[in-house]
Amino acid sequence: MQKLPIGRQNFKQIRENNYLYVDKTKYIYKMINSGDINFLSRPRRFGKSLLVSTLKELFKGNKKLFEGLYIYDKWNWENKHPVIVLDFGGGDYETLNSLEDTLDDIIYRLAREFQVELYSKTLSGKFTDLITGIYNKTKKEVVVLIDEYDKPIISNLQNKNLDSIQNKLGSFYEILKVNDEYIKFLFITGISKIAHVSIFSKLNNPNDISLVDKYNTICGYTQEELESNFQKHITKLSKKFNCSYEECVDYIKEYYNGYSWNGKEKVYNPFSTLLCFENEEFSKNWFNTGTPGVLTNYPISKYSLKAITGPIKVTDDEIRNPTTKTIKDEVLLFQTGYLTIENVKKEKIVSTYTLTIPNYEVKSALQKNLINEYSKISYIDFLEYADKLLKYTIDGNEEKIIETLGDYLSPIPYELRGDDEKYYHALIFELLYTSGLHVHSEVHSQKGSADLVLEEGEHIIIIEFKQDKVKSIDSMIKKGLKQIEEKEYPRQYKNKKIIKGVIAFRDNKIGCKIIKE
Numbered sequence: 353m354q355k356l357p358i359g360r361q362n363f364k365q366i367r368e369n370n371y372l373y374v375d376k377t378k379y380i381y382k383m384i385n386s387g388d389i390n391f392l393s394r395p396r397r398f399g400k401s402l403l404v405s406t407l408k409e410l411f412k413g414n415k416k417l418f419e420g421l422y423i424y425d426k427w428n429w430e431n432k433h434p435v436i437v438l439d440f441g442g443g444d445y446e447t448l449n450s451l452e453d454t455l456d457d458i459i460y461r462l463a464r465e466f467q468v469e470l471y472s473k474t475l476s477g478k479f480t481d482l483i484t485g486i487y488n489k490t491k492k493e494v495v496v497l498i499d500e501y502d503k504p505i506i507s508n509l510q511n512k513n514l515d516s517i518q519n520k521l522g523s524f525y526e527i528l529k530v531n532d533e534y535i536k537f538l539f540i541t542g543i544s545k546i547a548h549v550s551i552f553s554k555l556n557n558p559n560d561i562s563l564v565d566k567y568n569t570i571c572g573y574t575q576e577e578l579e580s581n582f583q584k585h586i587t588k589l590s591k592k593f594n595c596s597y598e599e600c601v602d603y604i605k606e607y608y609n610g611y612s613w614n615g616k617e618k619v620y621n622p623f624s625t626l627l628c629f630e631n632e633e634f635s636k637n638w639f640n641t642g643t644p645g646v647l648t649n650y651p652i653s654k655y656s657l658k659a660i661t662g663p664i665k666v667t668d669d670e671i672r673n674p675t676t677k678t679i680k681d682e683v684l685l686f687q688t689g690y691l692t693i694e695n696v697k698k699e700k701i702v703s704t705y706t707l708t709i710p711n712y713e714v715k716s717a718l719q720k721n722l723i724n725e726y727s728k729i730s731y732i733d734f735l736e737y738a739d740k741l742l743k744y745t746i747d748g749n750e751e752k753i754i755e756t757l758g759d760y761l762s763p764i765p766y767e768l769r770g771d772d773e774k775y776y777h778a779l780i781f782e783l784l785y786t787s788g789l790h791v792h793s794e795v796h797s798q799k800g801s802a803d804l805v806l807e808e809g810e811h812i813i814i815i816e817f818k819q820d821k822v823k824s825i826d827s828m829i830k831k832g833l834k835q836i837e838e839k840e841y842p843r844q845y846k847n848k849k850i851i852k853g854v855i856a857f858r859d860n861k862i863g864c865k866i867i868k869e
Contacts, residue, residue, distance in 0.1 A: 353584045356626050361401040363409050367417040374577050374622075377423035379570040380406060383561065389538045392570065393545050393562040395689025397623035398611075399571040400541040401441070404499045407539055408435045411495040433536050434486050435495040436462050445504040448516050454504075455524060479527040483534050493536035496528060502542035544687045545674060563672065563693075565614045572611055572619030578604070585629040592632050607634050610710030615695040624713055663694055668703035682707055690714055716786050733760075738787030741780075742806070745813055745851060750864045757855070757862050773819035776857050777803050780817070800839035812848040814841050818856040825863030828856035833865065842869075 357371040366373050380403070383390055394400050409417050413432035418424045443454035452475060459478045463470050468485030470478045486494050508517050528538060540558060561567040579586070579601065590600035608624045628634060664682040674683050685691045685707075692710040696703060709715045737760045744752040760783065777793070781804055784791040790807040806813040816835055818828035832854030836842070842850045849869065856863040 353588075356585075356630050357402075358623075358626050358630055361405060363402060363405040364414065364417055366402075372581060373421075374573055374581050375421050376403065376570060377406070377410075377418065377421045379567055380410065381423045381426060382566060383539075383570070384537065387559045388536070389558040391540045391542075391558040391560045391562070392567070393542055393560075393687065394571050395687070396543060397621070398689070399622050401439075401499055403571065404437060404439075404497045404539065404541060407495070407497055407537075408437055411435050411537065433492050433495045434466065434490045435497065436466075436482070436486070438496070438498045438501075440498070440500045440503040443503075445507045445517070448513055448520060451504055451517055451520060476523055476527050479524065480531060483527070483531045487534040494534055495537045496535055496539075498538075498540040500542055501525075501540050502544050506544060544684075545672070560672070563613050565616070568612065568614045568617050569619050572622055573625060574617065574619055575605070575609070578620055578625070582625075582629060589629065589632055603634060604628065607712050611689070611692045612710075613693055615693045615705070618710075621689075621711075621713070663706050663708045664691070666705050666707060668705070671705050715782075734783060735787050738784050738789060741784070742789060742808060745806075745853060745866060746808065746811055748851075748866045748868050750866055753855070753864045753866070754862045757864075761862075773817045773857070776819060776855070777817040780804070780855070795841075797839060797841050797844055800835075800841070802836070802839075802841040805841075810849050811851055812842070812845045813851045813853065815853045815855060818854060820856075820858060823858070825856045825858055825861060828858070829854045829863055829865045832856065833867070 354370055354372040357366050357373065360366050360371055363373075365371075376399075392400065392403070410423070410427065411433045412435055413429050415424075415427075415429040418427070438458055443457075444450040445454065455475055456478070459470065459475070459482055463478075463482055463485070466482075466486050466489065468482060468489060470481045470485075472478050472481050483494055483496075504517060504521055505514075508514050528535065538558065545560075545562070561570075573581070586600055586604070587597060589604075590597050593600065593603070595603070604620070604625065608620045608628065610618050611621060612618045666680060666683055666686075670680055671683055671686065674680070682691060686693070690709070691707040694706045694708040696705055737756055740756045741753060744750075744756065757780070761779075781791060781793045784804075784806060792805045792807075793803070795802045795805040802814050803817050804813075804815040806815070814836060816832035818832050820828055823831075833852065836852050836854075842852065851866060851868050853864065853866045
């Protein structure tokens with residue numbers, strides 16, 4: 353089996369050392385032929401840096417590295433161009449001076465690489481000297497690749513000097529517009545678009561391909577790519593877990609698939625998938641390295657639990673054009689990979705995006721880590737609450753159900769709480785789901801959808817949630833029970849012991865009614 357490229361982001365190193373490479377050159381070829389200035393946003397560890405490295409070797413004309421790949425017989429290998437890569441993944445950006453020093457170091461490093469002289473004193477002048485110097489020396493237009501353009505912004509979102517830092521970066525990037533005649537191709541990557549308006553206004557309006565259908569799978573692994581490139585690894589993993597090949601694929605899909613930027617095709621998280629094969633275990637690798645730490649750099653100190661229990665709807669403008677002052681929690685979580693696009697409803701005036709958690713890795717990790725961090729509910733408490741709720745429901749102990757739900761909800765700060773039944777529905781579903789119980793949300797029947805259905809041995813538990821600021825607890829409970837009967841939710845469950853229940857919320861009060869058949 354080929355070596356897995358874990359931690360490898362250099363295309364040349366991967367190809368020369370026989371690491372497994374999933375061919376993405378079809379999308380690269382399409383992008384290059386569609387436009388000369390492009391921007392792509394994707395979460396951390398999704399292959400952006402490898403994409404940049406691949407573009408570098410392509411424009412340099414390193415033909416041998418591309419043997420056997422889609423683009424090999426379609427590219428003009430004689431037409432080579434000098435390539436400069438501005439990688440903002442490292443460096444010090446804590447102050448305006450440290451940002452200037454880091455940018456200065458990048459420019460001087462590239463000048464030494466191409467053996468060109470820098471004559472100017474200002475940073476903008478040196479950048480111009482670099483681009484024009486390379487062009488005059490090679491007589492070729494320059495290819496500019498920028499990786500993690502937003503790192504200096506993300507690192508300073510709580511910094512009082514953020515505006516100065518953004519202005520400095522804007523002036524730096526503006527040189528690319530001024531020297532447009534010397535530039536062949538420009539490609540920019542980042543995690544977030546929150547700096548999009550203030551920074552990118554300095555450029556020649558790059559084509560944002562982040563949400564464009566034909567580039568949805570430019571990063572990450574499609575189902576076809578997974579099974580065609582990792583067949584031996586899947587087989588090896590299935591033997592370890594004593595399951596069939598198909599069952600193993602289903603496990604991998606549940607854990608690591610589900611990311612989408614158009615609501616249609618879904619892709620696997622490449623980093624997590626590779627580690628799954630390498631370590632032969634299903635674990636939450638991306639979350640542990642992507643971490644909620646990236647979120648703490650944003651100017652939001654608390655996150656609405658509604659944003660991580662979804663689904664949540666946002667408008668086209670909210671998802672495409674956020675700023676540091678207007679970005680919504682759920683858009684922030686989408687950009688950083690904790691939510692993904694489930695579907696897109698396109699209309700004449702406003703398009704609407706539905707965001708959901710992509711897979712089990714993210715779902716369980718969010719529940720286990722983010723909720724714990726902001727509400728101080730430990731994972732052990734989660735398991736205990738779920739076990740109690742299941743037992744008390746089967747026993748029909750309404751008083752204990754109310755007490756347990758009160759214990760579960762009480763540590764959650766007021767500002768984190770939602771104000772409708774969907775919030776409580778999602779939060780309780782997540783509790784039961786994360787604890788490993790066989791629970792389903794929005795279960796469709798012939799006449800409607802049950803809020804929650806839990807299967808436990810011979811029992812089928814059907815629960816409706818109600819929340820109202822005006823109606824009484826009793827009236828909501830009666831309405832919920834009537835709904836279960838009129839919609840015939842239990843009808844599809846033959847030879848099972850049916851338990852019907854309603855859980856109602858008003859202000860800080862909880863009501864419950866359980867009926868066992």
